[in-house]
């Protein structure tokens with residue numbers, strides 16, 4: 001090989017290597033929740049928007065089904081997950097070192113945006129004899145799998161309750177996706193699920209057995225929590241949303257929030273928010289739980305001090321954040 005050939009060859013190789021790194025794909029994963037909830041399709045909807053512009057951004061987004069809010073935040077903290085969806089009450093607790101995070105606040109927790117509202121929903125088998133929260137005493141009730149935000153919220157409710165306490169129920173910890181069958185098979189009498197509506201989970205339950213949804217609006221512990229905690233708000237599951245439930249159900253809930261670490265690249269966070277703001281109407285069509293969402297809603301339910309710089313940039317550019 002002549003020195004000229006060698007020069008050409010090394011230039012080509014160097015060029016190829018440079019080319020590889022310039023166009024190297026950045027892979028990101030979003031931790032979600034159970035497959036019949038709303039987090040999982042939400043992760044899918046976000047990735048779909050991002051992957052549409054993959055050629056320009058070089059970012060490939062994938063989704064993982066997980067145990068939910070607490071798991072997602074802890075796994076991001078451990079550096080094993082890039083993004084995750086979590087309830088706004090759990091995000092608040094993680095940032096401030098309370099509740100499940102009382103050992104230490106997670107200082108590097110950052111918010112990308114909030115998404116749909118979630119409501120703490122109590123579904124029971126119609127023949128369980130449960131007509132109100134007070135009837136839960138002695139019943140087999142699923143409170144959420146370990147690592148779910150669901151479990152954290154239900155425990156907080158029962159800790160604040162003077163009528164029904166955790167020790168008064170037979171608490172189960174199945175995954176939410178297992179609950180419709182467990183309800184039908186009479187392994188449980190009811191289950192709590194903090195989730196957006198409508199969701200495949202309650203459709204499954206309502207289509208396989210006669211269910212009812214129980215309002216929590218008259219429960220003193222729920223009233224106290226909504227009054228005291230800024231991250232809780234009342235909401236209504238309309239009559240007719242699920243088969244056989246022909247009354248409105250009033251209960252309280254949170255916002256689902258997309259979170260990450262301060263170490264996440266500004267480019268990835270910026271591209272994520274931009275891809276959703278640029279295609280907002282298309283994004284909204286991807287799940288019925290986003291029906292009433294506005295761009296301004298994406299900034300509700302969390303302390304703006306937690307916004308990741310990449311998100312600040314995208315929201316400002318779009319004129320949504322002043």
Ligand code: GLU
Nearest residue numbers: 033037038039068069149
């Ligand atoms: N809010 C639930 C949790 O963190 C998950 C809901 C869902 O997957 O849509 O436990």
